[in-house]
Amino acid sequence: MPYEWLPPSAEGERLHLWPYRSLPRRGFVLFIGATAALLTVPLVPVLGTPVLWVLLPFLVLAVAALWWALERSYRDGEIVEDLTLTRAEMRLTRHGPRGRRQDWQANTHWVRLTLYPQGGPVPQYLTLTGGGREVELGAFLSEEERIALHDDLARRLCALR
Incomplete structure (x- = not known):
């Protein structure tokens, strides 16, 4: 309870x-880490090409937006x-x-x-x-x-x- x-x-x-918090802080860190690791998978074939620099900002932005949304949820749940x-x-x-x-x-x-x-x-x-x-x-x-x-x-x- x-x-x-x-x-x-x-x-x-x-x-x-x-x-109740369904995602504790430790789970938050693991989730963000796993998301970032999985988002790097599509970058492997384009390493060393200019396409990497086109995709990278969008992937970083996606992880940052997810981080911000979860942090906002934590603050609102305080x-x-x-x-x-x-x-x-x-x-x-x-x-x-x-x-x-x-x-x-x-x-x-x-x-x-x-x-x-x-x-x-x-x-x-x-x-x-x-x-x-x-x-x-x-x-x-x-x-x-x-x-x-x-x-x-x-x-x-x-x-x-």
Whole structure:
């Protein structure tokens, strides 16, 4: 699961959520290396000819564009959500891509956890309502992960109340 409950501390229980990465950094390096190696195969027959200098910039540009697109995907996926639970307060902090930060807090007693099976922007839409606002939790999680998170968080909320 791309979330974990951190050990309880003096400030309460903390839930840490992050998006799943199907291509880790090591795989990224291997993929770019393999792509570059495979793109050099068509260059072997034209070594030592002027055609090499015509093809080479396009192949280098293709690898650079692939590198840039994957790096952009990594930067856009740098999302982390931290949920802190105490008896008195629930606080959600979302660290989004490019340093964007959003905060939400409400009294734990009045917070309502809702899982919308249908009718939300995505199936199994998970929200927290309280403090006059409704915020989405785990937008980057899969349907099954949102269901599991809902059940887990509901148990912990019941235990706190």
